[in-house]
Every structure is written in C-alpha cells, then in structure tokens.
Amino acid sequence: MHHLSKSVDIIIPSFRLDEQYLLPVIQLPKPADWAFRYYIVVDNPGVKVSPAIQQLADAGAIQLFINPENLGAAESRNKGINAGNGAWILFLDDDIVADNNLLFAYTAAITKNEQALGFIGLTDFPDPISSFTKSVDVAGLTANFKIANIKDEYMWGVTANMMYNRAAMQELRFSDVFPKSGGGEDVDLPVQISIRHNSKFKCLKEAKVTHPWWNNGKAHFDRFVRYGVGNAHVLPRFKKYTWYGFPNPIESTVLLCVLAPLIIYFLSWQKWLVLVAAVWVFEMALNYIRASLKGYGTLTTAYYMTRLRCSVEWGLLKTGLTLQGPRAFMQRINVDFSRPHHFRLNRWRITKIILFVILLTILIIW
Structure with a gap:
C-alpha cells in the first residue's frame, strides 16, 4: 500500500x-x-x-x-x-x-x-x-x-x-x-x-x-480574444486587486467615437479621423520599437503585435462591459495580484498620451 x-x-x-x-x-x-x-x-x-x-x-x-x-x-x-x-x-x-x-x-x-x-x-x-x-x-x-x-x-x-x-x-x-x-x-x-x-x-x-x-x-487571433474574455471574468472576482489605467487603443477608439459629435463640432470630421488614425499609428510605431529592442523589428511584427494586444483588450472590454457595465472601462488587474496603485504609470502609454496631446494641440491651432 x-x-x-x-x-x-x-x-x-x-x-x-x-x-x-x-x-x-x-x-x-x-x-x-x-x-x-x-x-x-x-x-x-x-x-x-x-x-x-x-x-x-x-x-x-x-x-x-x-x-x-x-x-x-x-x-x-x-x-x-x-x-x-x-x-x-x-x-x-x-x-x-x-x-x-x-x-x-x-x-x-x-x-x-x-x-x-x-x-x-x-x-x-x-x-x-x-x-x-x-x-x-x-x-x-x-x-x-x-x-x-x-x-x-x-x-x-x-x-x-x-x-x-x-x-x-x-x-x-x-x-x-x-x-x-x-x-x-x-x-x-x-x-x-x-x-x-x-x-x-x-x-x-x-x-x-x-x-x-x-x-x-x-x-490567428481568436485564442487571444478568449484570453481577454477570461481576464474580464477574473476582475469582478478579485475587486480589491483592481485599478484603473490609461486607455488602451480599443478604449481610446471607443472614447473618440463617444466624443465624435463634440470633436467634429469644434474641429472637423477630418480632424476627428486624424485623431482616430493617430491612435493606431502611434500604437504600431511603439510596437515596432518594442519589437526592434528584441531584434524583431519589422512592420509585419509590429502589425501582428498590435492586433494581438488589441485582441486581448477587445475580449477584455466587451466582456467586462457585459459583466460590470461602465465600471469595467479602463479597469485593470496586476497579473501577479500585487496590491494595486489607484493609477499606474506606464512609459509606453505615457509616450502615446504625450504624442496624442501634441497632435491634438496642433489640430486645434491649425
């Protein structure tokens, strides 16, 4: 025995x-x-x-x-x-x-x-x-x-x-x-x-x-959408570990769509389109840099990286909104379940925010 x-x-x-x-x-x-x-x-x-x-x-x-x-x-x-x-x-x-x-x-x-x-x-x-x-x-x-x-x-x-x-x-x-x-x-x-x-x-x-x-x-991208869907189910089960961060490209695009009437009214629909395009151009550019740092710097790699990350983020957002409503918007959880900051800084996201603010300023002045 x-x-x-x-x-x-x-x-x-x-x-x-x-x-x-x-x-x-x-x-x-x-x-x-x-x-x-x-x-x-x-x-x-x-x-x-x-x-x-x-x-x-x-x-x-x-x-x-x-x-x-x-x-x-x-x-x-x-x-x-x-x-x-x-x-x-x-x-x-x-x-x-x-x-x-x-x-x-x-x-x-x-x-x-x-x-x-x-x-x-x-x-x-x-x-x-x-x-x-x-x-x-x-x-x-x-x-x-x-x-x-x-x-x-x-x-x-x-x-x-x-x-x-x-x-x-x-x-x-x-x-x-x-x-x-x-x-x-x-x-x-x-x-x-x-x-x-x-x-x-x-x-x-x-x-x-x-x-x-x-x-x-x-x-293929369906697997990575599923990862996002799974993460969205994790968030409400561990609420004390959640926090809020800068918008990712999916969330930024949603925000720009919600704000479209205001932006078009005060600027123009062409400038609104420039802002939407900028979200994705900046994302691709920074992914190209990240890939280059690992020795994989090609436009194809940058494109796939962007689609992969956005697949996860799309799964997370669409399921999060279904499960939790608006509170899921820009909600995050640390993968190591360490105690969250109320708002965490991220050099890549900060870089994109700065570029976006500069572009918006140019569009307003122009």
Whole structure:
C-alpha cells in the first residue's frame, strides 16, 4: 500500500486525444516508490479513440472519461479531480512534450516541501518560427507560461504544467463562470487557494514541458480574444486587486467615437479621423520599437503585435462591459495580484498620451 503523500493524480483534459502527445506522457519514467494514476477526460463526445489508448484504458493503465456533451476545460478538469484521490494533482495539456525527468523533478520538490500549496512547472515554447510567433513572444503572451524561469514563487500558473496539493485545494474547484473554451479559470483557482492560505505556489523550472506553437505558428487571433474574455471574468472576482489605467487603443477608439459629435463640432470630421488614425499609428510605431529592442523589428511584427494586444483588450472590454457595465472601462488587474496603485504609470502609454496631446494641440491651432 502506497503512503498517501506519495500518490499523484495526473489529469489531462483532451479534445483531440492525439496519441503522438499522450502516449509519451503516459510512458514517462516514474520514481519507483510513488503511485501515479492517469485521468484523461475527453471533452468531445464524437472522439475516435485510437487502439493504443483504448488498450491502456482496458488494461487500467489510464482512466478514460468521454464527456457525453461539451463541458468545457474547467468542468473536465474538475471531473478528473473528483475521480481521483491522490495527495498531489498534476495538470498537463494534451499537446505538450514533457522532459523525461518531469515526474522526478516534481516528486523531489514534494519531498523537500510537503506543505507547499503546489508547484508551477515551466511550460516552454520552441524558438519563434514565423513573424507571428515572434510577435506573440514580444507581446509577452507566453510570459506566464514561462514564469518559473524568473520567479521563485507565484500565485498562479497555467494548467499546461502545474501541480496542486489536494489538501491545500480542499473543496475549491475550477469555476464554471469562465468560458467553456478556457481562459481565466487557471488564474482564478490557484489565486483563490493562495489567498485562502496566505501563501504562494513554488516555481519549479526543473519540471519542464515544451508547448508547440498554436496553429502551427500561423496567424490567428481568436485564442487571444478568449484570453481577454477570461481576464474580464477574473476582475469582478478579485475587486480589491483592481485599478484603473490609461486607455488602451480599443478604449481610446471607443472614447473618440463617444466624443465624435463634440470633436467634429469644434474641429472637423477630418480632424476627428486624424485623431482616430493617430491612435493606431502611434500604437504600431511603439510596437515596432518594442519589437526592434528584441531584434524583431519589422512592420509585419509590429502589425501582428498590435492586433494581438488589441485582441486581448477587445475580449477584455466587451466582456467586462457585459459583466460590470461602465465600471469595467479602463479597469485593470496586476497579473501577479500585487496590491494595486489607484493609477499606474506606464512609459509606453505615457509616450502615446504625450504624442496624442501634441497632435491634438496642433489640430486645434491649425
């Protein structure tokens, strides 16, 4: 009989059930004195189970659940949590490539710190393979996946590679208020746990997996809109951590549309158009500079960066207004859930504001 503290439930929500990724994860080398149980929850009623995976399920090597309807990422993970009873719960994505020592790294960390809330592994990405993936990287949209590289502890990590202490999780689960397609729920749960215990998850860069570039590195923006939608659901759940900031390009455009009658009346519709265009020209220009500082300075990269950031901001704004009304406008939350300033300064936004004020002054005088 294995000691309970040496038991790990590995939960993998899946849609594709792609054996090229799943089989190596199931076959990972394992410490001899630990018990591991796999719970693969398929959120796709029409999935075709490959013979190799069906054989593992029939042999009891994995527990395979196929949802009768699409329940979403949060509920699928909850199903895995509730099916198991391991002292530790490791969440992995169904399309990652894990280092061979992954389970050894986690179990060694548990042995050193049995009271930890859990551990945030490193989810790395390959080197950028296109202008689009360079833009994703420079825009900071992979930063939270790689947080274990730069922090010793943090309040949350992505569920592509993260371990929870079941005793610390208690009755808390992934919330069903978040979109079924995922986004936000992987922030919400660990932060709830961190706040409850007044502690943080340990970062563990030795526990590494590699995540492939989404969509084979080709341009797409719906995922990043979903990130914004997820963030919008996080904000009202952690109100004391929220603050207000300078308007982003989406909010600036909305403001200019609201103020259009006044601007057109006092200036002209041509000057109003110049102001709207300026919002986007300044954004593109500063993104070009930011990309150049990372060695990726091309107009294509600047364009993709602008669209990526605005995809997140559009998802955040449209959902925020639906959930909270006008108070969501220009509302922000620090990703590390540090105490907010009432209004935070940002050199890029300040630069854009100054340029915009100079342009407005010229238009008024002209």
